Amino acid sequence: MSEKATVSHNESHDGSTSNAGITGQKSKASKGHCKRFWWIYMAVLAVIVLIVVPCIIFVAVPRMAQSKLDAAKLDIDSIVISQAESDSFHMAINSTILADNGVHATIRAFEGNIYLLSDGVSPDAAAHPFAKFGFPEVESSAAVVVNVSQKVAVEDVDSLVAFNEQLLSQEFVNVRVEGDTQIRVAGIARDYPVTFRKDVQLKAFNGFAGISVSNINVSLASINNFNGTVHIPNPTVFTFEIGNTTWNNYLNGGANVGSAYIRNLAMHPGNNDFFIWADIVQGPVLTALGKKPVCESAQGDLTFQLSGKVVENHGQSIPWLATALSAHNASVTMPVGAAVAKALNAKVPCSQN
Structure with missing residues (x-):
């Protein structure tokens, strides 16, 4: 009596046929594929890391830092000009920087140039600051108090005279505080170059x-x-x-x-x-x-x-x-x-x- 080949069928109670055997075969094939080509996946992952992480560190974070700095507001609380001499004067500025407290960062100390904005127009490339002022290192928060006091050399008499003329004769005077500095975002062990640039309108003496x-x-x-x-x-x-x-x-x-x-x-x-x-x-x-x-x-x-x-x-x-x-x-x-x-x-x- 000849033997017949038997094929096993696993049926469910409702009469449907199970694919367990087929699934098991695919799983074994998938494991075998990963075992044979794991190095390709690692290489692709390494490429992604090498491309994406530097983009975040060198592009996205600096842009975010500059954007947050640009969005901050500078309020001038008081300015004291004293000890005037022919070539210098003493200036004390009490100010507050209002910013988004979502990103914690450190803004490094920098030298700020203070320009007169004639009629609110930005200074051109040939403009000279009427004062140069050292700003200290500060930690970002919703409201950062920045108080500075120093002797200021008169480096450009015409710019200083133009500022004082508007300060004494106009109802308002517009100035720009600008300087290149660096910022360190919390969690990243490097400093990023940024530009601190703030335009401020101040009440003047109005003649x-x-x-x-x-x-x-x-x-x-x-x-x-x-x-x-x-x-x-x-x-x-x-x-x-x-x-x-x-x-x-x-x-x-x-x-x-x-x-x-x-x-x-x-x-x-x-x-x-x-x-x-x-x-x-x-x-x-x-x-x-x-x-x-x-x-x-x-x-x-x-x-x-x-x-x-x-x-x-x-x-x-x-x-x-x-x-x-x-x-x-x-x-x-x-x-x-x-x-x-x-x-x-x-x-x-x-x-x-």
Whole structure:
């Protein structure tokens, strides 16, 4: 009796045929393939690591770091300019950097250049900073307080004068703080080059708008014949220690009628009061007081324009400050007629002309 070949069939209870045998054969083939070609998979993995990891380290992380730095905001809390000399001054800046706290990093110390942005326009390649300032190393967080104080050399007089002119005469002044530095992201043992660049708009002195003079006294002497208390508002975050100042004094925007003096002029945020005195040429003033409608008023208000002439600090002339103060005339209206009437015990009459 001949034997028949038997083929085993594993059936499920529902009558379907199982593929266990076929699956087992495929699994063995797959294991054999991996065993034979494992080196290919390792090579591919190595290539991926060699390409992707450097891209992350050298491209993605630096771009992310620069992007986070660009998104940060620089707030200037206060600036103190003091100890002015012909070739230097002392500057202290209190500031806060507001940033995304999601990435922890260290920004290395760097030298920052501070530029004037004329009308908010970025400085061109030929622009020179009016100050160079050293910024310390800081650790990133949601709000980083950065306080720095140092002596600043006057390296470009024209740039410094241009900044001070806008600071003293305009309502706002725009500056850029810029410098190349390095940043280290937490978890990566290397520094990446980045550029710190922040544009900041600051409230300026606005031509000393709101200046006034009270407690006016006049005399018939040829010199030192006027004095009073000058009130100068400072709406800025600047404390500006200017020094001993001499001002040209123009009557109604016309003739120069003498010189005025303010000693130890230091502008602090808020209201500032100083003693002011002057050597006034009396003829033009008396003529103006005798003209209508000035002579018809009890106060006899006259408007003068003060323009910076000389600035001295510790016996040293400070031309870069004097030039800035002369670029804009500060107008002040004073009740000179009432002061003259008090001094003469008689009111200046209206002229017939």
